[in-house]
Amino acid sequence: MVKIRLSRGGAKGRPFYHVVVTDQRNKRDGRSIERVGFYNPVASGKDPRLVLNLERVQAWLSKGAQLSDKVQALVKEAGKQSVA
Template sequence: MVKIRLSRGGAKGRPFYHVVVTDQRSKRDGRSIENLGFYNPTAAGKDKRLELNVARVQEWVAKGAQLSDKVAALVKEAGRQQAA
């Protein structure tokens, strides 16, 4: 099954996540099919906290991809950002 989930990057104590489409059997930071954006939980000042290609996420979900819990919350947040 294909999942849309977070892949961790960044340094110790400074996490940075990529939102990726991947096979559920692959490792957390392993091979991914497509990169859909990023999430920076420690963003401060003018740094972007979230950038996500919502249209591509919806296309993958229409094909049967499953969202992780955190990614589902981030998609909802990104939708609110685009509406404002």
């Protein structure tokens, strides 16, 4: 099954996550099909906290991809940001 989930990057104590489309059998930070955005939980100042390509996310969902719990919350948050 294809999942849209987070892939961790960054240094110890400074996490940075890519939102990726991948096969669920791959490792967390392993091979991915497509990168559709990023999430920076420790963003400060003018650095963006969340950037998502919602069109690509919707395209993958229409093909049967599943969202992880955290990514589902992030998509909801990004939808509110785009409306405002």
